[in-house]
Amino acid sequence: MPRWKTNLIVLWFGQFMATSGMSMIIPFLPLYIQELGITDKSELAMWTSIIFAGNFLTSFLFQPLWGKLGDRYGRKIMILRSGFGMSIVVALMGFATNTWQLLFLRLLNGTISGYIPASTSLVSTNTPREHIGYAMGIMQSGAVAGTILGPLIGGGLANFVPYQTVFFITGFLLFIASLLALFFVKEQFDKKKAAKKPNISVLQGFNDLRKIPQIPALFSVTFMIQFSFLSVMPLMAIYVQGMHENSQWLALFVGLVGSITGFSNMIAAPILGRLSDRIGSEQILWIALLGAAITSIPQAFVSNVWQLLILRFFMGIFIGGLLPSVNSLLRKYIPEGMESRAYGFNTSSLALGNMLGPITGGFISGLITIPGLFIMSGILLFINMIWVRKTLFVSKNVDQFKV
Structure with a gap:
C-alpha cells in the first residue's frame, strides 16, 4: 500500500476518535453537571453552555500557534502532542468534582487540541496532487462520522456505565489513536529546510x-x-x-x-x-x-x-x-x-x-x-x-x- 494511503487510513481513524471523543459528552453533559451539584435550571443551562463553548474558545485562540510550530518542527509531532494530550485531559474530566474544574479541563482541552488541522496538513502535504481531493474527502468523512456517532456512542455508554467511565473510555481510545499515529504515520518533512525559514510571529503569518x-x-x-x-x-x-x-x-x-x-x-x-x-x-x-x-x-x-x-x-x-x-x-x-x-x-x-x-x-x-x-x-x-x-x-x- 502506498505510504499516503496508510497515513490516510490511520489519520481517518484519528479524526474519527478526536471528533467523536469531543461530542460523546453532549447527551449527558447537563446530567453530569447536575451530579457536580448544579440543580437550578437556569444555572444549569448557563453552566452547560459555558462548559460546552469553552473548548471552542481556546481552540480558536491557540490553533494558529500550533500551526506555526507544525510548519517549523513537523506535523506528526503536532498530531502526537494533541492526541496524547487530549487523551489525558479527557480522562481527567472523569475526576472533576465541581463545575470549575470541568470548565478548566474543557478550556485546557481546546488549548492543546489541534489533531484535525495537523492531520489535514500532513495528509495534504504527503499525498500526490492528483489524489488531494479524494484524500480530503475521506478525512472529512472521518470527522463527520465522529460528530454523528459520538453522541450516539456517548449516550449509549452512559446508559450502562457511570458518566465518569465514559470520559475514561474516550481518553483511552484517543490514546490508542495516538499510538497508531506514532507507529504507522510517516511524514516527509525537511526539518533543516524548515529551520532556515524566517521565524515570523503568528500575526505576521496571518498578514x-x-x-x-x-x-x-x-x-x-x-x-x-x-x-x-x-x-x-x-x-x-x-x-x-x-x-x-x-x-x-x-x-x-x-x-x-x-x-x-x-x-x-x-x-x-x-x-x-x-x-x-x-x-x-x-x-x-x-x-x-x-x-x-x-x-x-x-x-x-x-x-x-x-x-x-x-x-x-x-x-x-x-x-x-x-x-x-x-x-x-x-x-x-x-x-x-x-x-x-x-x-x-x-x-x-x-x-x-x-x-x-x-x-x-x-x-x-x-x-x-x-x-x-x-x-x-x-x-x-x-x-x-x-x-x-x-x-x-x-x-x-x-x-x-x-x-
Missing part, C-alpha cells in the same frame, strides 16, 4: 496569508459553513415541535433532523472529493455553496418534518463538498512552509463559527423567527458563493481560471 486573495475567501467558507449550520441547530427541536406538537415520535423526528445532514455529508464527501480531482475543486466549491444556499431557504417554508428531512439530506450532500474543496484549494494557494499555519487559521475559522452561530441564532431568532434563520443562512451562503467565485475564477492572479 502574509491575508495578502493572497484566495485564502481569506476560503477561510470565510469554513466560517460560514459552521455559522449558518449551527445558527439554527439549537432551535431545531422547537421548530420540529411546531410542526408535530402532539406526535409521540417527536424525539425521534428531532434526532433524525439533527443527524440526516451529517449522514449525507459523510457519504458525499469522498465522492465529491474524487470528482474534484477530475473537474477541479473550484467548480465543486462554488456549486456546493450555491446548492447549500438553495436548499437552506426552502426549509423556512416546510409544513411537515418529511419535507424538512428531504431538504436537509440534500443540504448535507452539498455541505459534503465544501470542506474537502476548501482544504484542497488551501494546499494549492498556501506558500510552501506555511501549510500547518494556514490550516490552523482555517480551524480557528471553524471554531469561531461554532461559537458565534448558536449565539447569534439564539439572539436574533426572537427578531426574525426560526424560519427567518433559514432564509438568513441561505442569503449568507449565496453571498459567500459570489465572493468565492469572483476570487477563484476572476482574480487576475489566477489566469488559468479566468472566465
Whole structure:
C-alpha cells in the first residue's frame, strides 16, 4: 500500500476518535453537571453552555500557534502532542468534582487540541496532487462520522456505565489513536529546510496569508459553513415541535433532523472529493455553496418534518463538498512552509463559527423567527458563493481560471 494511503487510513481513524471523543459528552453533559451539584435550571443551562463553548474558545485562540510550530518542527509531532494530550485531559474530566474544574479541563482541552488541522496538513502535504481531493474527502468523512456517532456512542455508554467511565473510555481510545499515529504515520518533512525559514510571529503569518486573495475567501467558507449550520441547530427541536406538537415520535423526528445532514455529508464527501480531482475543486466549491444556499431557504417554508428531512439530506450532500474543496484549494494557494499555519487559521475559522452561530441564532431568532434563520443562512451562503467565485475564477492572479 502506498505510504499516503496508510497515513490516510490511520489519520481517518484519528479524526474519527478526536471528533467523536469531543461530542460523546453532549447527551449527558447537563446530567453530569447536575451530579457536580448544579440543580437550578437556569444555572444549569448557563453552566452547560459555558462548559460546552469553552473548548471552542481556546481552540480558536491557540490553533494558529500550533500551526506555526507544525510548519517549523513537523506535523506528526503536532498530531502526537494533541492526541496524547487530549487523551489525558479527557480522562481527567472523569475526576472533576465541581463545575470549575470541568470548565478548566474543557478550556485546557481546546488549548492543546489541534489533531484535525495537523492531520489535514500532513495528509495534504504527503499525498500526490492528483489524489488531494479524494484524500480530503475521506478525512472529512472521518470527522463527520465522529460528530454523528459520538453522541450516539456517548449516550449509549452512559446508559450502562457511570458518566465518569465514559470520559475514561474516550481518553483511552484517543490514546490508542495516538499510538497508531506514532507507529504507522510517516511524514516527509525537511526539518533543516524548515529551520532556515524566517521565524515570523503568528500575526505576521496571518498578514502574509491575508495578502493572497484566495485564502481569506476560503477561510470565510469554513466560517460560514459552521455559522449558518449551527445558527439554527439549537432551535431545531422547537421548530420540529411546531410542526408535530402532539406526535409521540417527536424525539425521534428531532434526532433524525439533527443527524440526516451529517449522514449525507459523510457519504458525499469522498465522492465529491474524487470528482474534484477530475473537474477541479473550484467548480465543486462554488456549486456546493450555491446548492447549500438553495436548499437552506426552502426549509423556512416546510409544513411537515418529511419535507424538512428531504431538504436537509440534500443540504448535507452539498455541505459534503465544501470542506474537502476548501482544504484542497488551501494546499494549492498556501506558500510552501506555511501549510500547518494556514490550516490552523482555517480551524480557528471553524471554531469561531461554532461559537458565534448558536449565539447569534439564539439572539436574533426572537427578531426574525426560526424560519427567518433559514432564509438568513441561505442569503449568507449565496453571498459567500459570489465572493468565492469572483476570487477563484476572476482574480487576475489566477489566469488559468479566468472566465
